[in-house]
Amino acid sequence: MTVDVEDFFHVSAFESVISPDNWQQFKPRVDINTRRLLDLFASHNVKSTFFVLGWVAERYPDLIKEIHQQGHEIASHGYAHQRATKQTPEVFKQDVLRSLNHLEDLLGEKILGYRAPSFSIGYTNEWAFEILAELGFKYSSSTYPVKHDLYGTPDWPRFAYQRKEGITEIPIPTHRVLGRQTPIGGGGYFRLYPYALTKFLVKSYLKKEQQPYSFYFHPWEIDENQPKVAGASAKSNFRHYINLDKTYGKLDKLLDDFSWDTMRNVYNITVD
Ligand SMILES: [Zn+2]
Numbered sequence: 001m002t003v004d005v006e007d008f009f010h011v012s013a014f015e016s017v018i019s020p021d022n023w024q025q026f027k028p029r030v031d032i033n034t035r036r037l038l039d040l041f042a043s044h045n046v047k048s049t050f051f052v053l054g055w056v057a058e059r060y061p062d063l064i065k066e067i068h069q070q071g072h073e074i075a076s077h078g079y080a081h082q083r084a085t086k087q088t089p090e091v092f093k094q095d096v097l098r099s100l101n102h103l104e105d106l107l108g109e110k111i112l113g114y115r116a117p118s119f120s121i122g123y124t125n126e127w128a129f130e131i132l133a134e135l136g137f138k139y140s141s142s143t144y145p146v147k148h149d150l151y152g153t154p155d156w157p158r159f160a161y162q163r164k165e166g167i168t169e170i171p172i173p174t175h176r177v178l179g180r181q182t183p184i185g186g187g188g189y190f191r192l193y194p195y196a197l198t199k200f201l202v203k204s205y206l207k208k209e210q211q212p213y214s215f216y217f218h219p220w221e222i223d224e225n226q227p228k229v230a231g232a233s234a235k236s237n238f239r240h241y242i243n244l245d246k247t248y249g250k251l252d253k254l255l256d257d258f259s260w261d262t263m264r265n266v267y268n269i270t271v272d
Pocket of ligand 1: 004006077081116117118
């Protein structure tokens with residue numbers, strides 16, 4: 001189980017209308033939404049990996065400590081939620097390092113995992129894995145082997161594998177039919193699909209692939225009361241706002257119907 005801890009105004013779907021310079025104009029809701037999730041996880045006795053955005057960790061250190069104290073894994077989602085595909089290696093490294101240093105100082109322990117914003121490691125920036133390994137990360141979950149307008153590495157491995165750079169990559173799960181993969185890892189698709197379909201797809205994946213299934217979503221996805229962002233495209237609006245009022249209930253069922261744990265436990269990630 002994974003959560004990308006960021007707020008509604010950080011998402012890539014709104015990056016053309018909200019730049020990082022404007023983030024401070026919004027009233028954050030990530031704190032209350034993440035605390036609702038912590039209660040939900042606790043009620044199911046589920047442990048999760050939280051990929052925390054550095055921007056959030058700097059503003060809500062107590063929230064990050066609380067997540068950690070409840071036995072969840074803290075991992076990094078970088079600092080400023082910029083796609084790695086748009087960064088130079090040096091800018092990428094500085095962004096990741098800033099979040100890593102902050103999280104490790106805050107918790108006094110090593111951070112093992114990283115997830116790139118919008119699964120933005122792919123064909124054009126494999127150098128990112130080298131930098132992650134150099135910074136001491138043991139795993140990444142930054143690739144999505146599907147065809148999508150914003151991301152995707154359809155012909156890269158679909159299951160966790162060891163990279164030559166010395167890091168384990170855990171791709172987002174996909175459903176493969178007739179040689180084509182469709183996304184089943186969470187987020188917008190989880191909100192779009194009826195719960196019964198998600199349950200069916202997860203069950204089939206577990207049975208057919210004999211691989212652990214990982215799920216991702218964001219605290220804003222259970223927040224039907226978040227303010228509407230003006231000026232975004234119809235497609236971005238659809239992706240962001242569809243079924244926000246139903247996600248909490250679906251998640252409740254998902255936590256019940258399968259057994260979950262942190263990335264480091266499920267994929268046996270160890271510190272050397
Ligand atoms: Zn994100």
